[in-house]
Amino acid sequence: MPELPEVETIRSSLAPALTGRRLEHVAILDPRLTRPEPPEIVARALEGERVADVRRRGKYLVVVFESGRHLLVHLRMTGNVLHPAPEGHRDDPHVRAVVRLDDGSDVIYRDVRRFGTWDLLELGELEAYFAARRLGAEPLSRAFTTASLGRALAGRKAPVKAALLDQRAVAGIGNIYADEALWYARVNPLAPAGGLSGEQIAALRVGVRKALRLGIRRQGATLRDYRGADGVRGQMQEEFRVYGRDGEPCERCGTPIVKTRVAGRGTWYCPSCQALRDAR
DNA sequence: CCCCAGCCCTGGTCGC
DNA sequence: TGCGACCAGGGCTGGG
Numbered sequence: 001m002p003e004l005p006e007v008e009t010i011r012s013s014l015a016p017a018l019t020g021r022r023l024e025h026v027a028i029l030d031p032r033l034t035r036p037e038p039p040e041i042v043a044r045a046l047e048g049e050r051v052a053d054v055r056r057r058g059k060y061l062v063v064v065f066e067s068g069r070h071l072l073v074h075l076r077m078t079g080n081v082l083h084p085a086p087e088g089h090r091d092d093p094h095v096r097a098v099v100r101l102d103d104g105s106d107v108i109y110r111d112v113r114r115f116g117t118w119d120l121l122e123l124g125e126l127e128a129y130f131a132a133r134r135l136g137a138e139p140l141s142r143a144f145t146t147a148s149l150g151r152a153l154a155g156r157k158a159p160v161k162a163a164l165l166d167q168r169a170v171a172g173i174g175n176i177y178a179d180e181a182l183w184y185a186r187v188n189p190l191a192p193a194g195g196l197s198g199e200q201i202a203a204l205r206v207g208v209r210k211a212l213r214l215g216i217r218r219q220g221a222t223l224r225d226y227r228g229a230d231g232v233r234g235q236m237q238e239e240f241r242v243y244g245r246d247g248e249p250c251e252r253c254g255t256p257i258v259k260t261r262v263a264g265r266g267t268w269y270c271p272s273c274q275a276l277r278d279a280r
Numbered sequence: 281c282c283c284c285a286g287c288c289c290t291g292g293t294c295g296c
Numbered sequence: 297t298g299c300g301a302c303c304a305g306g307g308c309t310g311g312g
Binding site: 112 | 281282283284285286288289290291292
């Protein structure tokens with residue numbers, strides 16, 4: 001599941017390959033991708049656009065065109081952007097779009113489960129798009145402070161893990177990095193978000209950044225589908241402290257990691273060093 | 281506003 | 297070997 005580190009890994013290898021290139025031909029094979037816009041309309045609109053930059057906001061990949069338009073790509077669960085196109089992609093039933101660049105290379109969009117989306121925004125629409133979704137702070141930016149995290153969690157009775165998964169609190173965290181961040185911070189995933197102490201909020205901020213930075217350094221986590229744009233697998237799964245490790249000893253205290261369910265998501269934590277504490 | 285259940289979607293796994 | 301049930305979960309909608 002591509003979260004911030006996976007999207008950032010894709011962004012960083014895509015940016016030099018796409019910047020300055022013109023989109024010569026766009027084929028959108030799955031009409032779901034651009035819903036509710038008709039795929040033909042979006043494909044024709046993209047043709048002729050020249051890439052100015054490839055950025056990221058939360059889990060969104062943002063292709064910036066010289067015209068001022070933006071293509072927002074969200075990979076959701078199983079989306080991949082591949083460049084250069086891998087061998088045999090023409091026979092791959094999961095390829096949902098193909099973009100021919102003016103250097104003759106192809107960018108492939110692949111998505112097994114078809115949750116991913118492409119949104120083409122006109123000049124000046126980007127801010128409103130994110131504002132409408134009330135997308136939260138970038139966790140690796142200077143804007144992500146203990147104070148800003150505290151404000152985002154204040155008054156919320158939901159489990160802190162649910163709050164971390166809410167993109168309005170912090171942008172870019174998904175199920176894997178939420179569990180890892182909580183482990184680093186020694187915070188129980190079920191603790192009410194609004195009841196954390198100042199110390200716990202500070203530790204959580206550090207934990208979030210630590211988990212995400214490690215994820216970027218290891219080029220994301222490949223559990224099954226995720227690949228970098230160059231097709232390379234991530235290595236972050238080798239760094240998991242809790243995610244998917246129920247029954248294995250916590251590396252800090254040796255207590256077996258426990259699996260539970262929070263906010264409908266599989267959730268792993270150490271019941272000892274992430275013990276549920278009374279508020280304050 | 282908050283919170284949660286349910287939905288979308290496919291492929292892999294498990295039990296029978 | 298076949299087949300149905302179930303699970304993975306990001307973002308969104310709708311109900312309470």
